[in-house]
C-alpha cells in the first residue's frame with residue numbers, strides 16, 4: 042500500500058474570538074490618547090518626586106510613552122483614521138485627572154504603573170491574541186515593539202514604587218490609592234473603553250484635598266544639600282574647577298526636565314505633536330543631567346557632593362507656560378552655544394576628548410531644542426493670546442532671565458550687548 046506523503050493538515054489552535062476592525066480602531070484611539078496623557082502626567086509630577094533616580098527614570102519613561110502614542114497614531118493613519126482624537130470623549134482625560142489627584146509621589150506612581158500601565162500592557166497582550174494575525178499583522182508588529190518596553194517599565198515600578206513608601210502609614214495609603222486608581226479606571230470604561238461606564242466618576246478617598254499639581258517648587262531627596270545658587274563659578278584659570286562646574290551644571294539640568302515636565306502638564310489645547318516634541322525635549326534634558334552625572338563620576342565626584350539649586354525651576358514657575366518655554370528655548374538654549382563651542386575647543390586643546398564628545402553631543406541636541414522653540418513658541422503665542430510680536434516676547438523673556446536667573450553664565454549671556462562709546 043503506497044505511503045501517503047502528503048503533510049497532515051496543520052493543527053489549528055481552537056478558534057478564538059476575533060475582534061473586528063472597528064473594535065481594533067476604537068481601542069487604538071484610546072491607547073494613543075492614554076499614552077500621551079500619561080507622558081504629560083508623569084512630566085507634571087517629576088518636580089514633586091523627591092528621589093533623584095526616580096526623576097531620571099520618569100523622564101525616560103515619558104518619552105517611551107509618547108513614542109508608543111506615536112506608534113498607535115501611525116497605525117491609525119494606515120487604518121484611515123487621520124484624526125484619532127476625534128470622537129474620543131472625555132473618558133481618557135477623566136482617567137488621567139483622577140490619577141493626577143494623588144497627594145504623594147508613591148501614590149501617583151502606583152496609580153500610573155500598577156493600575157493604568159498594567160491594564161494597558163494587558164490590553165496590548167489581549168489584542169495581540171485576538172486580532173487577525175494576517176489581516177492586522179502591522180498592529181501585531183507594533184505590539185511586539187512596544188510591549189517589552191512597557192513590561193520593563195512595570196518591572197522597574199514593582200521595585201521602585203513600594204520603596205518610596207517608607208512607613209506603614211505610607212504603605213497603607215499606597216494600597217488605598219492603587220485600589221482607587223483601578224476603580225477610577227474601570228468607572229471611565231477601562232483602557233479599552235469597553236467596561237460600562239459608571240454614572241458618576243468615582244471620587245478620591247476621604248482626606249484628599251486639592252491636588253498638588255502644578256508644583257511651585259522642585260523636590261530633592263535627603264542626600265542633597267540645596268542652596269540658592271548651587272556651585273559657585275570658579276575663576277577662569279582654574280581649569281579643573283571649570284570642567285567640574287560645567288558637568289555639575291549639566292547634572293543640574295534636571296531643573297530643565299522639571300520645567301518642561303510642568304509645561305507638558307499645564308499646557309492644554311495644543312495639538313498632539315506639541316506634546317510629542319516636548320516629551321522628547323524633556324527626555325533629552327534628562328539625558329544631559331545623566332551625562333553630567335556620569336562625567337562627574339569619572340572625575341571622581343558624586344552628584345550630591347556639591348550643593349544643588351532648585352531656584353531656576355522655582356522662578357520659572359512664576360510665569361505662564363508660554364514665557365517659561367520661550368525663556369528656555371529662545372534665550373537660555375539659543376544663547377548657550379557660544380559657551381559650549383568655546384569649552385568644546387578648550388577640551389580638545391587639552392586632549393580631554395571625553396569632555397569634548399559630551400559637549401558635542403549636547404550641542405547637537407540643543408540645536409534640535411532651539412528648532413522646537415521656533416516651531417512652538419509662535420503657536421503658544423496664539424494659544425495664550427499674546428498680543429505683541431515675537432521680537433517683543435523674546436526681549437521680554439531675555440529680561441526675565443537676566444533679572445531672575447541664579448546662574449552667572451546665563452545672566453552674562455542675557456546681558457544686552459554693550460555698544461562701544463562713540
Ligand SMILES: [Fe+2]
Pocket residue numbers: 294297325326329407
Ligand atoms: Fe540640555
Ligand SMILES: [Fe+2]
Pocket residue numbers: 326374406407410
Ligand atoms: Fe536643551
